[in-house]
Amino acid sequence: MRKIVDLEEGLELVQKGITKLTNILEGRAEPSFITDECMMLYTTIFNIASRNYPHDHSQLLYDKYRELLEEYLTSEALPALSEKYDEFMLLELVHRWKNYKVMVRWLTHFFFYINRYYIPRRSLTPLAEVGLNCFRQLVYQVLKDKVRDAVISLINRERDGEQVDKTLLKNVLNIFVEIGSGKTHYYETDFEAHMLRETSTYYSQKASIWIVEYSCPDYMFKAEECLKREKDRVLHYLHEISKPKLLQHVTAELTVLMKQAEDAASNKKVLVRSVIELNAKYLAVSNDCFQNKSPLRKPLKEVFEVFCNKGFSGNSCVELLATFCDHTLKKGGTKNSSEAVEETIEKTKDSSYGDITTLSQTVKLLAYINDKDLFAEFHRKKLARRLLFDRSAHDDSERSMLKKLNQQFGWQVTWKMEGMVTDMTLAREIQSSFQEYLKSNRQENPGTDLSVTVLTTRFWPGYKSHDLNLPSELIKCVQAFKIFYETTSSRRKLTWLYSLGSCIINAKFGERTIELIVTTHHAAVLMLFNSADRLGYSEIKSQVGLTDDEVTILLHSLSCARYKILNKEPNSQTISRTDYFEFNSEFTEEMKRIKISRPRVDERNKVIQDVDKDREYAIDAAIVRIMKNRNVIVYQQLVVECMEHLKHVFKPDIKAIKKRIEALITREYLERDQMNPSIFRYVA
Numbered sequence: 001m002r003k004i005v006d007l008e009e010g011l012e013l014v015q016k017g018i019t020k021l022t023n024i025l026e027g028r029a030e031p032s033f034i035t036d037e038c039m040m041l042y043t044t045i046f047n048i049a050s051r052n053y054p055h056d057h058s059q060l061l062y063d064k065y066r067e068l069l070e071e072y073l074t075s076e077a078l079p080a081l082s083e084k085y086d087e088f089m090l091l092e093l094v095h096r097w098k099n100y101k102v103m104v105r106w107l108t109h110f111f112f113y114i115n116r117y118y119i120p121r122r123s124l125t126p127l128a129e130v131g132l133n134c135f136r137q138l139v140y141q142v143l144k145d146k147v148r149d150a151v152i153s154l155i156n157r158e159r160d161g162e163q164v165d166k167t168l169l170k171n172v173l174n175i176f177v178e179i180g181s182g183k184t185h186y187y188e189t190d191f192e193a194h195m196l197r198e199t200s201t202y203y204s205q206k207a208s209i210w211i212v213e214y215s216c217p218d219y220m221f222k223a224e225e226c227l228k229r230e231k232d233r234v235l236h237y238l239h240e241i242s243k244p245k246l247l248q249h250v251t252a253e254l255t256v257l258m259k260q261a262e263d264a265a266s267n268k269k270v271l272v273r274s275v276i277e278l279n280a281k282y283l284a285v286s287n288d289c290f291q292n293k294s295p296l297r298k299p300l301k302e303v304f305e306v307f308c309n310k311g312f313s314g315n316s317c318v319e320l321l322a323t324f325c326d327h328t329l330k331k332g333g334t335k336n337s338s339e340a341v342e343e344t345i346e347k348t349k350d351s352s353y354g355d356i357t358t359l360s361q362t363v364k365l366l367a368y369i370n371d372k373d374l375f376a377e378f379h380r381k382k383l384a385r386r387l388l389f390d391r392s393a394h395d396d397s398e399r400s401m402l403k404k405l406n407q408q409f410g411w412q413v414t415w416k417m418e419g420m421v422t423d424m425t426l427a428r429e430i431q432s433s434f435q436e437y438l439k440s441n442r443q444e445n446p447g448t449d450l451s452v453t454v455l456t457t458r459f460w461p462g463y464k465s466h467d468l469n470l471p472s473e474l475i476k477c478v479q480a481f482k483i484f485y486e487t488t489s490s491r492r493k494l495t496w497l498y499s500l501g502s503c504i505i506n507a508k509f510g511e512r513t514i515e516l517i518v519t520t521h522h523a524a525v526l527m528l529f530n531s532a533d534r535l536g537y538s539e540i541k542s543q544v545g546l547t548d549d550e551v552t553i554l555l556h557s558l559s560c561a562r563y564k565i566l567n568k569e570p571n572s573q574t575i576s577r578t579d580y581f582e583f584n585s586e587f588t589e590e591m592k593r594i595k596i597s598r599p600r601v602d603e604r605n606k607v608i609q610d611v612d613k614d615r616e617y618a619i620d621a622a623i624v625r626i627m628k629n630r631n632v633i634v635y636q637q638l639v640v641e642c643m644e645h646l647k648h649v650f651k652p653d654i655k656a657i658k659k660r661i662e663a664l665i666t667r668e669y670l671e672r673d674q675m676n677p678s679i680f681r682y683v684a
Contacts (some may be wrong), residue, residue: 002538007057010048011064014110017041018068021106026076027098038109046113058118065111065127069134072103077139086150087168093147094171096139097178104131120458140179144190147172150352151191152198159202159229198560199230223248272324275317279304280361301368308368318371319604321362322378328359329398330391360554363404370651373618376405376413377611383417384461387424388453388500395421404599410648419459427453430488437484444483454494462610468498468520471527498524507565509585515593516565521546522596525554526565529583536581548577553598555581563589563596615650619660622646624669629684635661635678 017037020428023030049058077096084092108115109126124134150174158164176187202563203226210222227248243558252635282300308317366375386392398421406414436446458593470478478496485494501520506513507678518526524544526536541551552575559568560575565587569580622645626638639657646652673679 010044013044041110073138090172148191272320276361304368319376326382331393373650374611377607416459444480446480450477452481509587517595534582537577631682
């Protein structure tokens with residue numbers, strides 16, 4: 001049967017226990033608690049609280065818990081704190097807060113039954129929170145202004161070069177956070193707001209002195225030094241929430257201007273121009289005003305790195321920059337006379353981009369992006385189109401751009417593109433020799449003007465080589481070039497890419513002749529109608545030798561698009577295998593020359609796939625190089641060194657590195673240590 005404890009006797013035992021705890025915390029002569037004493041206090045409170053009505057004194061004990069804490073604070077903590085000032089008060093506060101937390105923890109153990117059963121049933125405030133409220137009301141609210149002023153005074157003394165106790169400051173400021181149950185409301189309201197105002201006043205006063213004493217560069221170096229020290233204060237004792245509020249003018253202005261540029265994302269051209277001009281502006285300030293030793297470089301780099309690795313309206317910044325460069329280097333986008341080559345690269349201006357911008361500044365902006373290899377591949381694809389379709393403003397401007405990319409990224413990124421530009425120069429020389437050959441060998445002349453561009457496969461993007469049954473007129477042209485090429489010193493095998501070719505056909509519509517600029521595939525289809533009035537889909541497919549997909553695209557562009565060179569039965573907007581086609585002799589067009597193009601294919605996904613594949617090879621090569629050098633290495637170190645090897649081209653994903661490690665193990669380049677699977681060995 002449970003022992004019935006007299007209320008007065010029980011409360012007296014509790015009071016004696018709390019007095020002993022107080023003496024221990026205050027450093028008075030008192031032996032430590034033994035287990036039996038702790039169990040006695042817990043059991044006493046349990047017996048008082050668990051008795052049935054009308055002897056249930058749980059509420060009385062709940063109130064007693066608060067009274068004990070209030071008594072400790074008013075009799076011990078507050079008198080000790082009121083005797084201290086400035087730094088000594090802060091030391092005492094930290095000591096008292098530490099002791100008080102111990103007091104609350106012990107009392108919560110003793111009053112466990114109340115906390116576990118009585119409080120949840122009555123929806124009362126938990127004991128730990130009651131303890132926090134007591135300290136907040138009786139100590140914090142009384143001393144917070146003095147504590148804040150003492151902390152700010154110490155911070156200013158440190159700003160003036162005096163050594164201060166940073167651990168003390170951190171512990172005091174933690175109280176501002178802990179008093180809010182880990183939330184920053186009290187820290188922000190009672191300390192940070194005042195600290196920021198004091199910081200503004202402090203630096204305003206200092207600035208008025210420095211602006212007189214120092215030159216402009218020295219003044220900015222002084223400001224940068226202060227900025228760094230404020231960041232260090234965040235690390236040492238201020239709460240991290242204060243960090244962005246302490247940064248100075250440069251970072252704030254960059255953030256505002258960056259937001260303005262981001263708001264312009266709906267107009268991609270405006271966005272690119274804004275970012276380039278923003279970067280150029282601050283680089284100019286950095287270089288011109290501070291002799292290239294600018295304190296702005298690091299914050300500039302940080303802000304632009306974040307911005308330039310974002311996506312905008314479904315496009316990455318990499319794609320937007322590649323498109324900007326493509327537009328600038330195209331015919332019509334720049335001045336393209338040979339005398340204006342450097343001017344072409346250094347500045348461009350047209351109606352769509354508006355203000356003068358620089359490609360050299362664009363390349364500088366590329367230093368901030370992580371996916372440099374992705375930009376390079378987009379740029380290479382666009383360069384190929386400019387070169388192959390005669391849209392490039394000038395070879396020298398392309399070379400100048402590649403030189404800048406080489407300086408920024410290294411030869412590994414640009415060697416293929418440089419090879420493409422060289423190919424075009426050599427191809428023009430070969431074409432000139434071919435023309436001379438035909439003049440000297442008239443019997444080989446096919447009777448049709450022919451221009452051939454000979455490319456080196458390893459430099460250019462991968463293009464599909466479709467089998468195509470050429471018309472007899474084009475067969476003669478191909479044969480003539482083959483015979484000529486055999487007379488040259490080259491021993492390269494020729495693979496004809498008809499999908500990249502174009503033809504000019506003279507088409508007669510009644511009495512009128514119109515020049516049609518079409519692809520080689522288009523020409524093969526149209527020239528079938530020289531010997532037939534009406535052809536079915538299957539007949540056309542059989543004679544040209546292309547796939548259904550290719551034939552469908554070609555016939556759609558000739559019979560369903562803007563220029564209906566062919567009539568189709570039935571007259572619909574889709575191509576079916578049962579359709580029939582006739583030459584549209586009644587076609588009319590005011591222009592004497594029209595261009596019929598294939599629908600443009602979005603190469604974005606293909607570019608990304610190609611880059612992902614190249615990255616696999618790059619990661620493999622980096623891992624093998626590291627393993628050859630190390631022979632044995634731990635997994636984490638291998639990942640770190642691999643990322644370091646590749647960071648100048650792209651930022652590899654850790655999962656991708658792990659996947660390539662597994663692939664190399666499968667291919668027996670590496671093996672795991674039998675005793676420790678996180679260690680790898682190179683298999684020679």
